[in-house]
Amino acid sequence: MHRILTALAVLLFLCAPAHAAPAGAPAVSSDFVMGRPDAPVLIEEFASLSCSHCARFSNDVFPTLKARYIDTGKARYVLRPLLTDPQNVAAAGFLLARCAGPSGHYKVVEGFFRRQEEAFRTGDVRSALIAAAEEGGVSGPAFDACLLDPKGQQALDAELEKAGGRSVESTPTFFFNGVKAKAGEMTLKEIDAAYAAALKANR
Numbered sequence: 001m002h003r004i005l006t007a008l009a010v011l012l013f014l015c016a017p018a019h020a021a022p023a024g025a026p027a028v029s030s031d032f033v034m035g036r037p038d039a040p041v042l043i044e045e046f047a048s049l050s051c052s053h054c055a056r057f058s059n060d061v062f063p064t065l066k067a068r069y070i071d072t073g074k075a076r077y078v079l080r081p082l083l084t085d086p087q088n089v090a091a092a093g094f095l096l097a098r099c100a101g102p103s104g105h106y107k108v109v110e111g112f113f114r115r116q117e118e119a120f121r122t123g124d125v126r127s128a129l130i131a132a133a134e135e136g137g138v139s140g141p142a143f144d145a146c147l148l149d150p151k152g153q154q155a156l157d158a159e160l161e162k163a164g165g166r167s168v169e170s171t172p173t174f175f176f177n178g179v180k181a182k183a184g185e186m187t188l189k190e191i192d193a194a195y196a197a198a199l200k201a202n203r
Contacts, residue, residue: 032097032105034066035076041198043069043077044175046163048084049093049112051171057185058113065191075195079109081156082163082171089125092147094156096133099146104136111135177202 043065047054069075083090097108111132112119119128133143146152166175173183176198182190 032102033076033078034106035070036073037076039070039073039076040202041069041075041195042175042177043075043195044080044178045077046080046082046166046168046171046173046175048082048090048171049109049116050086050090051082051084052116053185054172055113055116057172058110061186061188061191062110064188068188069191069195079106080162081159082168083160084171089129091156092129093132094159095149095152096129096138096143096146097136098152098155099138099142099149100133100136104138108132108136108138 045054045057047058066077070077081090081094093108093112097105100108109132112128115128115132119125130139130143133139133146138146167180168183170183172185174181174186174194176194179198179201181194186194
C-alpha cells in the first residue's frame with residue numbers, strides 16, 4: 001500500500017516538465033537524529049507533513065523544545081513519518097527530506113511546516129515543496145530525481161511500517177525513551193513532565 005502512495009507523490013508533483021535525472025540517486029539515510037548521540041532521553045515524534053496539528057507544534061512549540069532539551073544535550077530527537085490526508089503530499093515531503101541528507105533533513109521538514117497553511121489555502125503545494133527542498137539543498141534536477149528514486153521510496157515504506165508496530169494511530173504521537181507520552185499536540189508543560197519521567201526511569 002505504501003508503495004502506491006509514494007508513487008502518487010510522483011504523479012502529483014512531477015506535473016511540471018521533468019528535468020534530466022543526474023547520475024546517481026540522492027543519498028538516503030535510515031534515521032535522522034537531532035542532538036547529541038549520548039543524550040539520556042530520546043524523544044520520538046510520529047508526524048505527517050500534511051497534518052495541521054503537526055505543523056502547529058513544529059512552528060509554535062518545537063523551537064522551545066529544541067532550545068531547552070536538544071541544543072543543551074539533554075535529549076535526542078527523531079521525527080518518524082506517518083502519512084495523513086492528503087497522503088501524497090506527506091509522502092513527497094518525506095522523500096525530499098530524506099534526499100536532503102542529515103544536514104538538510106530537518107530544514108526541509110521545518111520549511112514545509114512553515115509553508116503548509118498557505119500551501120493548502122492556495123492549492124500551490126508544489127511551490128511550497130520546492131522552496132522547502134531548496135532550504136535543505138535539494139533543488140533543480142535533484143528535486144524530480146528524488147521523487148523518482150525507488151531506493152528512497154523503499155526506505156520510506158520501511159519507516160512507515162514501524163508505526164504499526166508502535167500502536168501509533170494518529171499524528172502527532174510522542175514517545176520518550178520508547179514510552180508513549182501522548183497522542184496529540186504536547187504543551188511545554190507536558191514535555192517537561194514527560195522528560196522528567198523518562199529521565200527518572202533511566203536512572
